[in-house]
Amino acid sequence: MKRSLTAFLALVTTLFGGAVHAQQVEGIAALVNDYPITTIDVRNRMRLIIVSSGVQPSEQDLLRIQQEALRSLIEETLQIQAALEYDVEVEPAEIDAAIANIAVQNNADPSQIANELAASGVDISTLRRQLEAEIAWQIIVSGVYSNRIRISNEQIEATLERVAATAAQPQYRIAEIFIEIPLSADDSQAQQRAIAVMTQLSQGAPFQSVAQQFSDAPSAANGGDIGWMLEGQMRPEVVQIARILQPGQLSRPFRVPGGLMIIALIDRRESSATLQYQLIQATLPASRINDESREDFADAVSRIRSCAGIDAALAGVDGAFSSNLGDVSHDALQADIADRLSSLGEGENTGLLDTSAGLQVYFVCDRTIGGPGVPSPDDIERQLRNQQLSLLARQWLRNLRRDATIEIR
Structure with a gap:
């Protein structure tokens, strides 16, 4: 029968x-x-x-x-x-x-x-x-889709800026389970899947195995492990949860754009990343400062838009000169200068500083981050590309299911 x-x-x-x-x-x-x-x-x-x-x-x-x-x-x-x-x-x-x-x-x-x-x-x-x-x-x-995805330099720079802003924060090694909520559906099915995931995990099922079977993220193939991440690389919702977890702890399901996420904090370590600036210093010596030269120097600085234009702009200011300081670590700078530089991008400057040497300005020609776990621009581009590819793949699969003839008996 x-x-x-x-x-x-x-x-x-x-x-x-x-x-x-x-x-x-x-x-x-x-x-x-x-x-x-x-x-x-x-x-x-x-x-x-x-x-x-x-x-x-x-x-x-x-x-x-x-x-x-x-x-x-x-x-x-x-x-x-x-x-x-x-x-x-x-x-x-x-x-x-x-x-x-x-x-x-x-x-x-x-x-x-x-x-x-x-x-x-x-x-x-x-x-x-x-x-x-x-x-x-x-x-x-x-x-x-690969040839259709375009990652702009602006996107990479914006991500690097976020990474730079959190370079001194702890780094996290995280495993994730992502459960998609289709745009055209309510979240009841996703909630049921999340319950099934949490039930297995609470009974001692390995996170890696559950991620491989249940997660909709590309990381499922690696058991959900996404490796070491800086806060600037992570979704704000994930950062908020990761900060309160201890290594070995598991989150409850929480909402992220497109679905529900469960994370396990594998480990946390203090960041040894260092912020490096490539700097040029412009100086008007104290012996040459008067009301007129101060005004000329300030006017010249205001017209500089990139490091390449510094010498040309200073040529009309009597006694002013520039010094290429090369790569300088954020930690090696005086506190007041470091504070002014921390929010600056390429081509920007600190504004006029009165020092014992005279009037000085520091121009940021480049800023980079170095150290364990710090992504390179290529790493950032790869991460952004994979995120877009994953999103397009999920959209395509939703469309296939919507257009298919599916009969459940």
Whole structure:
């Protein structure tokens, strides 16, 4: 007799520890553009999620896991269908490499992964299908959108300025789980997914494994680990939460643009980043200062828009000269000068300073940050590009699901 999907999946709790019985009847859980997702597919994906978490779910947990398994299978089917449309074929060696990467993350080897899955009644093909969809989707998203993304120098500079402003703040190593809320939907489904995530984590499931199965962020492939971050690289909402967490602690779900996020603070360290300025100093010696020269010097300084124009502007001021100070650390400067420089950008100056040497002005020709964990301009560009690519990928997948014919049975 054919069982309903709900009744069939209710058996997962008792069947979890053993192999699949031959007499179980395969049914259709959903049709995605006429492609069937079977009840066997759903059960196997549920088993994969459960095995990955390492916890024994309650009956209520199973319902949430069932919903997550079906949702992910529908999205993966859409991704594979898109790959076929673009003639993208994932080679078995690429899937093997992905499994090897998972093994490394879990201090194991690929054969151990396959054996552990088999011992829990999960065929390795279940994991391979999931990885095939992920790899294919990455290929087509990159192929379709990479050349359309333009990261301007202004965007990079703005991010570097935020990083510079927080260079002295602690650095955080964070793992994330992002749960998307579609623009056209309420947040009830996302809230249910967040509950499923928090339930598994509270029962001791490894954050890395839960992120790999539930997170909608690109970092899911790395178990949610996004590495060391400065506050200037992070969303303001994430910074606010990270500041109050202790290493090893986990946040509750919180809202960010586009969805819900859960973070784990892996570690925190004091920043050893240093802010460096490339400076030129303009001086009107004390012996040459009078009312007229002071006015001329101030007028010349007001006309300077870049370091390249300093000498030309000072040429008409009797006795004035410039000195290239090269790279100077923020910490090596006098406190009053450092304070004036801290908010300045390239080409800007401190204004006139009365010193024992006379009238002086410091021009910022460049400012950079150095030290462990500090991103380079290339790193910033890569981060901004990946953020845009991720956003476009999620929008595309939403559109595929909206336009698809999906029948859930």
